[in-house]
Amino acid sequence: PRAQSERYLSRSIGDRLRFVPVKSTDCKTMVIHANRYLILLVAAAGLTAGKGDESEQCSVYLAESSTDHVLGSFAGKSFHRDELIGSSDAVVQAFDLRYHNRNEDKKHAVMLENFLSTCWSADSNGGGNEAEDVISAVGGPCFSSAGHVGMINAVIYQPATLLKTDTDLLASGYDETTSPGRGAFTLHHNLTLIAVDKITAGSEIFLDFGAEYSGYEDTSKANIDDYRKMDEAIEKMLAFFNKHAENIGEKAADEVYQFMKNDVLDLTAEARAPAARSLLPPTYHGLQEIIDKGGSALVTYPSVVKDVDWLKNNAYCQDNLVVGVSEIEHAGRGAFTKRDMKKGEVVAPMPLVALNYGRKALAIEQYLNEAGEEVDSDDSSEDFDEDGVTKKVKTQQMLNYMLEHPKSSVLFFPAGPLVPYINHGGQEANVKMIWSTKPWSHVKATQSVPVEELSGVGSVDFILELVATRPIKKGEEILLDYGESWAKAWKKHTDEWKKNKNKVTLPSAMVLNEKYHSTNNAEPFPPSSEDGSGFGNENVALQCLLLYDEDKVERRRNEDGTRTKVYPWIPHPANANRLKTDSAIRSINRGGCRIVERSGDDTSGYRYVVQPESNPDILVKNVPQSAIRFVDLPYKSPHHDETAFRHPIGFPDTIFPAAWKDLPDGHEDRDEL
Numbered sequence: 149p150r151a152q153s154e155r156y157l158s159r160s161i162g163d164r165l166r167f168v169p170v171k172s173t174d175c176k177t178m179v180i181h182a183n184r185y186l187i188l189l190v191a192a193a194g195l196t197a198g199k200g201d202e203s204e205q206c207s208v209y210l211a212e213s214s215t216d217h218v219l220g221s222f223a224g225k226s227f228h229r230d231e232l233i234g235s236s237d238a239v240v241q242a243f244d245l246r247y248h249n250r251n252e253d254k255k256h257a258v259m260l261e262n263f264l265s266t267c268w269s270a271d272s273n274g275g276g277n278e279a280e281d282v283i284s285a286v287g288g289p290c291f292s293s294a295g296h297v298g299m300i301n302a303v304i305y306q307p308a309t310l311l312k313t314d315t316d317l318l319a320s321g322y323d324e325t326t327s328p329g330r331g332a333f334t335l336h337h338n339l340t341l342i343a344v345d346k347i348t349a350g351s352e353i354f355l356d357f358g359a360e361y362s363g364y365e366d367t368s369k370a371n372i373d374d375y376r377k378m379d380e381a382i383e384k385m386l387a388f389f390n391k392h393a394e395n396i397g398e399k400a401a402d403e404v405y406q407f408m409k410n411d412v413l414d415l416t417a418e419a420r421a422p423a424a425r426s427l428l429p430p431t432y433h434g435l436q437e438i439i440d441k442g443g444s445a446l447v448t449y450p451s452v453v454k455d456v457d458w459l460k461n462n463a464y465c466q467d468n469l470v471v472g473v474s475e476i477e478h479a480g481r482g483a484f485t486k487r488d489m490k491k492g493e494v495v496a497p498m499p500l501v502a503l504n505y506g507r508k509a510l511a512i513e514q515y516l517n518e519a520g521e522e523v524d525s526d527d528s529s530e531d532f533d534e535d536g537v538t539k540k541v542k543t544q545q546m547l548n549y550m551l552e553h554p555k556s557s558v559l560f561f562p563a564g565p566l567v568p569y570i571n572h573g574g575q576e577a578n579v580k581m582i583w584s585t586k587p588w589s590h591v592k593a594t595q596s597v598p599v600e601e602l603s604g605v606g607s608v609d610f611i612l613e614l615v616a617t618r619p620i621k622k623g624e625e626i627l628l629d630y631g632e633s634w635a636k637a638w639k640k641h642t643d644e645w646k647k648n649k650n651k652v653t654l655p656s657a658m659v660l661n662e663k664y665h666s667t668n669n670a671e672p673f674p675p676s677s678e679d680g681s682g683f684g685n686e687n688v689a690l691q692c693l694l695l696y697d698e699d700k701v702e703r704r705r706n707e708d709g710t711r712t713k714v715y716p717w718i719p720h721p722a723n724a725n726r727l728k729t730d731s732a733i734r735s736i737n738r739g740g741c742r743i744v745e746r747s748g749d750d751t752s753g754y755r756y757v758v759q760p761e762s763n764p765d766i767l768v769k770n771v772p773q774s775a776i777r778f779v780d781l782p783y784k785s786p787h788h789d790e791t792a793f794r795h796p797i798g799f800p801d802t803i804f805p806a807a808w809k810d811l812p813d814g815h816e817d818r819d820e821l
Contacts, residue, residue: 288565329478331792506559573627631798
């Protein structure tokens with residue numbers, strides 16, 4: 149979202165030269181002015197990429213950030229540019245939370261916003277079509293990595309979620325039309341990060357949270373482009389001074405440097421000159437030190453790189469687990485060990501995010517008229533009393549991923565790496581929860597925080613550890629005891645499901661996408677029917693990931709004599725200067741479409757001509773099959789199934805702080821709501 153113009157480093161050099169006056173014919177002065185042209189060329193430097201080193205045992209760690217007392221992720225190995233970081237994780241969506249909590253008081257609204265501030269926009273992972281307003285709760289490095297406007301080195305890799313497949317789940321025998329697990333677990337998965345620069349072992353991983361969040365346009369501090377461009381300029385300047393400083397003398401060399409640092413930056417960097425200038429040393433003698441230390445960002449923030457041995461001893465490993473299909477029937481996916489784990493070893497850190505009045509916040513209240521149609525009410529549920537209107541209450545799927553204690557009104561989202569995949573094991577559980585043992589996580593202080601203030605506690609001081617209760621072999625599924633209440637609720641749900649023989653007839657987008665994107669004999673898409681793009685399924689729609697080259701237009705003659713503009717699909721813009729690969733596969737390029745033509749075969753691959761719904765007057769050709777997907781229409785996916793199982797995970801009483809128990813004995817049973 150922050151693709152910016154290269155305005156102060158790539159504008160016409162010729163336009164700048166006329167502002168360089170020559171006022172003296174003195175030989176030394178002429179040398180100074182002649183080298184001004186070189187300085188202008190230095191300012192036009194571009195970006196470079198590097199190669200990483202071999203990986204360490206643990207590739208990514210969780211620790212306190214180097215920038216503040218917040219969580220941070222650190223590389224346990226070197227990452228190449230465009231290399232994926234960490235294991236693929238789950239995404240838990242929440243729908244229309246602000247709307248469903250619109251009648252709550254200001255205090256509740258602030259608590260809700262504190263929770264939402266830890267979540268991502270669903271546009272980052274392809275979940276935005278699920279409802280009117282969708283937010284994404286995530287775990288692992290996507291959650292624990294800090295943001296920094298000047299040192300962004302990773303982003304969420306959108307193609308991983310937008311082009312995900314479910315061959316593993318469907319091939320395991322899971323049948324969404326008959327399984328009582330339908331709608332109980334998230335279908336949004338394969339979330340991961342990708343490096344947009346070389347990341348050396350020990351370096352902190354910084355994400356792009358967006359221009360508005362990170363203050364990209366703030367001219368008082370350097371941003372990512374300032375660091376990159378000035379580092380390249382510093383290398384050029386150093387080469388110049390190493391070659392010419394001795395010949396022109398110390399005084400002249402310093403004059404050249406000060407001219408570049410002030411006049412040239414004012415001319416080329418314009419409003420960003422103060423930020424860019426702050427990255428340069430007082431004299432040219434300091435240029436070498438910046439290069440030796442790895443660049444201006446590392447000089448400004450030297451603690452962003454940790455010793456890997458320090459990370460091994462003081463941080464949490466975030467890649468002990470990998471995802472696979474659970475061995476438990478109807479559970480969906482599960483988490484499996486990537487390496488052998490010893491008894492007492494931390495399998496996964498579990499930072500928590502508090503949601504005050506959690507059950508109430510996740511409740512979906514609907515008002516239905518006699519025809520079963522939803523009507524709106526701006527009044528509270530207690531005051532709304534219109535003839536013929538009934539109230540129905542259901543619960544968000546997110547409840548299934550929350551921790552809850554029966555005597556507390558607070559729910560806790562566990563944002564650990566792959567933790568959402570850990571299933572209930574009962575007596576077969578091989579991990580348990582304990583509070584963090586790291587000195588940089590102030591969990592003891594957090595345990596005495598009043599309930600109404602928990603939503604304001606940072607996750608750095610809110611960490612549980614999932615520790616092995618016995619030796620666990622590589623490849624074993626990790627299981628946690630969800631508690632007796634959960635087990636009883638699941639048994640009740642499965643018994644009722646069998647009794648009622650619940651079955652759906654229309655497949656979801658997941659099943660349809662498997663038909664056309666399976667790794668085993670995927671079928672080609674047929675041209676869209678005249679009655680819509682869902683091929684007769686009223687719950688889904690066809691969407692295309694379209695980015696096309698507007699400079700290469702063809703004109704196709706139609707039967708009525710008119711002409712239609714046809715553009716070629718491109719995977720990335722020709723002038724992309726960062727993260728070029730798969731640029732078309734972004735949520736911002738996704739929209740409804742209609743397939744007009746198909747060409748190719750199983751051997752060469754299929755290509756399509758499509759008509760975008762947003763611009764039906766044009767066509768886009770050469771669209772690959774991978775860029776065409778079914779999506780569930782809003783409120784039609786299994787996540788919204790009214791018969792889906794809903795119950796939180798039990799927060800063990802043995803470790804639950806007494807200060808958080810705000811519900812009296814004998815309070816209303818929330819499971820009956």
